[in-house]
Amino acid sequence: MSGWLLKDVRLPAAEGPDDVVDLRLADGIIAEIGTQLSQGDDQCLEGAGLVALPGLVDLHTHLREPGREDAETVETGTRAAALGGFTAVHAMANTDPVADTAGVVEQVWRLGRDAGHCDVHPIGAVTLGLQGKALAELGAMADSAARVRVFSDDGRCVSDAGLMRRALDYVKAFDGVIAQHAQEPTLTEGAQMHEGIVSARLGLQGWPAAAEESIIARDCLLAAHTGSRLHVCHVSTAGSVELIRWAKSKGWRVTAEVTPHHLCLTDDLAEGYDPLFKVNPPLRTHADVEALRDGLADGTIDAVATDHAPHALEDKESEWDCAAFGMLGLETALSIVVESMVATGRMSWYDVADRMSVRPARIGGLSGQGLGLAVGVPANLTLIEEAASWTVDPGQLASRSRNTPYAGRTLPARVLATFLRGRPTVLDGKLT
Amino acid sequence: MKRHLLSAADLSLDDALLILDAAGQLARVSDRAIKRLPTLRGRTVVNLFYEDSTRTRLSFEVAAKRLSADVVTFSAKGSSVSKGESLKDTALTLEAMGADAVVCRHHASGAPHRLADWIQGSVVNAGDGTHEHPTQALLDAFTMRARMGRLEGLRVAIIGDILHSRVARSNVLLLHTLGADVTLVAPPTLLPVGIEGWPVQVSYDIDSVLPKSDVVMMLRVQRERMGAAFFPSAREYSRRYGLDRDRMAMLADDTIVMHPGPMNRGMEIAAEVADSVRSTIVDQVANGVSVRMAVLYLLLGGSEAAFSQPAEEVAGA
Numbered sequence: 001m002s003g004w005l006l007k008d009v010r011l012p013a014a015e016g017p018d019d020v021v022d023l024r025l026a027d028g029i030i031a032e033i034g035t036q037l038s039q040g041d042d043q044c045l046e047g048a049g050l051v052a053l054p055g056l057v058d059l060h061t062h063l064r065e066p067g068r069e070d071a072e073t074v075e076t077g078t079r080a081a082a083l084g085g086f087t088a089v090h091a092m093a094n095t096d097p098v099a100d101t102a103g104v105v106e107q108v109w110r111l112g113r114d115a116g117h118c119d120v121h122p123i124g125a126v127t128l129g130l131q132g133k134a135l136a137e138l139g140a141m142a143d144s145a146a147r148v149r150v151f152s153d154d155g156r157c158v159s160d161a162g163l164m165r166r167a168l169d170y171v172k173a174f175d176g177v178i179a180q181h182a183q184e185p186t187l188t189e190g191a192q193m194h195e196g197i198v199s200a201r202l203g204l205q206g207w208p209a210a211a212e213e214s215i216i217a218r219d220c221l222l223a224a225h226t227g228s229r230l231h232v233c234h235v236s237t238a239g240s241v242e243l244i245r246w247a248k249s250k251g252w253r254v255t256a257e258v259t260p261h262h263l264c265l266t267d268d269l270a271e272g273y274d275p276l277f278k279v280n281p282p283l284r285t286h287a288d289v290e291a292l293r294d295g296l297a298d299g300t301i302d303a304v305a306t307d308h309a310p311h312a313l314e315d316k317e318s319e320w321d322c323a324a325f326g327m328l329g330l331e332t333a334l335s336i337v338v339e340s341m342v343a344t345g346r347m348s349w350y351d352v353a354d355r356m357s358v359r360p361a362r363i364g365g366l367s368g369q370g371l372g373l374a375v376g377v378p379a380n381l382t383l384i385e386e387a388a389s390w391t392v393d394p395g396q397l398a399s400r401s402r403n404t405p406y407a408g409r410t411l412p413a414r415v416l417a418t419f420l421r422g423r424p425t426v427l428d429g430k431l432t
Numbered sequence: 433m434k435r436h437l438l439s440a441a442d443l444s445l446d447d448a449l450l451i452l453d454a455a456g457q458l459a460r461v462s463d464r465a466i467k468r469l470p471t472l473r474g475r476t477v478v479n480l481f482y483e484d485s486t487r488t489r490l491s492f493e494v495a496a497k498r499l500s501a502d503v504v505t506f507s508a509k510g511s512s513v514s515k516g517e518s519l520k521d522t523a524l525t526l527e528a529m530g531a532d533a534v535v536c537r538h539h540a541s542g543a544p545h546r547l548a549d550w551i552q553g554s555v556v557n558a559g560d561g562t563h564e565h566p567t568q569a570l571l572d573a574f575t576m577r578a579r580m581g582r583l584e585g586l587r588v589a590i591i592g593d594i595l596h597s598r599v600a601r602s603n604v605l606l607l608h609t610l611g612a613d614v615t616l617v618a619p620p621t622l623l624p625v626g627i628e629g630w631p632v633q634v635s636y637d638i639d640s641v642l643p644k645s646d647v648v649m650m651l652r653v654q655r656e657r658m659g660a661a662f663f664p665s666a667r668e669y670s671r672r673y674g675l676d677r678d679r680m681a682m683l684a685d686d687t688i689v690m691h692p693g694p695m696n697r698g699m700e701i702a703a704e705v706a707d708s709v710r711s712t713i714v715d716q717v718a719n720g721v722s723v724r725m726a727v728l729y730l731l732l733g734g735s736e737a738a739f740s741q742p743a744e745e746v747a748g749a
Contacts (some may be wrong), residue, residue, distance in 0.1 A: 039455065074632060130655040163660055192541075195625045195626065196625060197626035197629040199626060200624035201601070201629065202563060203541040203542075203562035204562075206624070206626075273541070273543075274546075318520065318546070320541065321540040321561070
């Protein structure tokens with residue numbers, strides 16, 4: 001079978017100028033890296049002006065299947081992922097039925113494999129039915145065909161400290177990680193947006209930063225006590241970044257992610273009461289955005305994760321209070337990171353590869369993803385047209401839903417091609 | 433003036449004064465035997481009430497009828513709304529029926545903003561969640577001006593559950609526009625985080641504020657707040673923040689006492705205070721009709737220039 005020759009692509013270097021090289025993809029791996037490689041039988045892609053990144057890995061995706069196929073399916077969600085440059089996504093457990101058994105996680109895993117646009121790694125629920133009362137069968141999910149390693153009640157916080165401690169302890173047996181949605185429920189009953197100057201004016205019930213930070217502080221201490229792995233989902237406040245920096249300085253096994261939207265959007269967008277900007281955790285202040293960018297740049301925050309949260313139109317075209325939390329992210333994530341971090345000089349392309357591929361794959365315990373671009377590794381990669389810009393048109397997104405907060409915005413950088421184990425899933429910016 | 437009245441912040445000083453002046457002229461209609469003007473004949477005003485509020489709904493109904501508008505009242509109970517129709521579908525229905533103005537009362541903050549995105553007519557916010565109630569602020573300002581003769585430099589104390597009060601939010605914005613000095617008084621649990629952005633003084637101590645106030649506005653304390661532990665008990669609240677006879681004695685001679693209603697007598701306000709000569713509570717209700725007539729008139733009757741002519745007609749009538 002012939003492979004692909006990617007000519008004159010830019011390989012981001014840790015230091016110094018990036019290399020411009022040819023990559024040969026054959027038999028699912030990167031077979032050769034060099035200059036002036038001969039084409040042979042391979043199909044050729046002229047890569048001048050393109051940045052090659054290892055295939056992006058999302059730690060936090062809501063694919064909505066089973067249960068809300070009107071909002072997204074594994075098929076449509078992974079199409080969106082491939083177009084966004086992803087070769088692997090972690091599918092969150094808050095489906096209906098909840099992914100709290102081996103049966104459900106295997107179903108999602110198979111749907112992903114059959115769709116073939118990117119790898120789908122189901123996340124298992126920590127507690128039965130996300131109820132926060134009793135542990136789900138974490139071991140059965142770990143041992144299933146889906147090989148679950150990440151467990152999360154995302155959307156809800158494992159707020160019971162005793163249960164959280166047990167979960168952290170238990171997953172050590174199979175090197176699992178608990179991905180916590182940090183939100184103290186008693187501080188956020190009915191909460192609608194960040195508690196601050198804007199919520200006071202708009203009369204929307206506040207979601208205080210302390211509700212996130214108090215859980216993160218507690219969980220870091222539990223991670224230290226158990227020696228287990230904690231991953232903090234969608235960090236949204238300056239205080240959270242400080243706490244994670246502190247925990248890491250102690251050598252505790254704590255990792256964290258930030259969403260693209262928390263890197264660029266702020267709470268004042270709620271002014272028009274348009275629920276497109278309603279998300280959990282909520283959009284925070286400029287000071288928080290700055291702290292999150294600093295934290296991502298210095299590595300305190302390990303990964304960018306989309307929290308891609310598709311919602312049917314009627315769940316967003318309503319009063320703010322009644323609307324669902326969440327926004328789309330897969331197809332815009334890379335561009336937002338480029339706009340927020342690369343264009344501002346805070347991160348290099350090498351750092352982008354680290355935070356969007358290498359580290360998330362490591363946190364997720366994936367073996368064939370996030371290994372960088374080197375001879376012999378699986379050919380999971382994406383090619384980015386750095387100089388391009390594009391305007392977000394919700395109607396043109398591959399996701400089944402339309403709830404992007406970036407409608408009409410012109411964003412930098414475009415995903416031109418994505419390869420999954422040597423096979424193109426996206427070429428010329430379109431699904432193959 | 434803007435097309436909608438969603439927030440008291442939508443009103444410039446000129447807009448606010450125009451409404452108050454118009455309300456003053458329209459108030460005379462209410463004193464006539466035939467309390468009706470032909471101004472809005474053929475126009476349709478829809479009262480869209482998702483929350484029970486007899487007093488506000490009646491006030492808007494009377495106001496619209498005195499201007500000869502066709503008034504349709506659409507309350508959430510017993511309508512398609514209770515069958516789960518979305519706000520958007522309701523808006524499209526009203527739009528198709530040709531509503532010229534929609535007066536909206538809703539339990540969700542911002543619901544009138546959403547309506548305004550979907551319909552062509554004017555939207556008047558008649559109270560949305562814990563956000564705003566701009567016509568209440570207008571009638572309060574009208575009442576203060578009528579009783580005190582001015583608004584600029586007036587020292588207004590607003591006392592009670594500021595956190596959940598749409599009346600407080602609208603009053604703070606409008607009174608600031610009109611040049612009054614506002615002090616908010618509440619237990620710390622009933623003040624919003626982020627209040628530092630408001631153009632007000634804040635105090636936890638009612639006794640230090642009362643002697644320095646020209647206007648004292650007491651807010652209703654919702655019984656359900658007690659269960660949520662915003663304060664320990666009704667008695668404690670009443671002792672620390674209620675306006676009783678002893679505290680009334682601390683007021684300057686001409687200080688007035690206001691309340692947007694409905695009152696919890698014996699809780700935030702003692703019966704002797706509510707029924708005293710200082711109380712403007714009944715005036716507020718009457719002024720509500722005049723102010724709402726002015727708002728509907730100016731939003732639907734068109735520009736300021738269009739207003740001045742019929743206003744003379746009113747004055748000469």
